Amino acid sequence: MWGVIDINCEDYQVKAGSIGHGHDGFVFRCTIGPVSEDVSSSLTAAARLGATIRLVFPEQPLLLERVEIERIDVACIRIVGRVVEGETKKGLLS
Numbered sequence: 001m002w003g004v005i006d007i008n009c010e011d012y013q014v015k016a017g018s019i020g021h022g023h024d025g026f027v028f029r030c031t032i033g034p035v036s037e038d039v040s041s042s043l044t045a046a047a048r049l050g051a052t053i054r055l056v057f058p059e060q061p062l063l064l065e066r067v068e069i070e071r072i073d074v075a076c077i078r079i080v081g082r083v084v085e086g087e088t089k090k091g092l093l094s
Contacts, residue, residue, distance in 0.1 A: 004052045004063070005043070007032070007079075014055075019083070026083040028062060030055070033076035040077050044069045053081060 009032070017030040035043075043053070047067040055062045064081025072078050 004054050005046055006054045006056050006061075007043075008056045010056075010058065014057075024066075024082060026085075027080065028055075028064060028083050029078060029080040031072055031076050031078050033072075035075060035077050040069070040071055043077065043079075044071075052084065053079065055079070 012032040012035065015031045015033075017028070019026055019028045021027075047053070047069045051067065052063060052065045053067050055064065063084040064079070065084050067079060067081035070078040070080070
């Protein structure tokens, strides 16, 4: 079982970040890159198995559940997930 996977956003270019509100709460989406094929595959597998992903920004981490990962091009992925409010504890992978 997967726990929380940390993505240090200072290691990537984070683009097109947006947040919206739906019937199930707040949803955050962004594109990050450059991302290797290994990282993309690992994140995709973890998301399919229900992992929670924490996007670690300098000021405030953002914890996402029900995550979907989509390969945008060779070096970029889109991350979409429901925001878990009030949760900022350190994850399993940093």
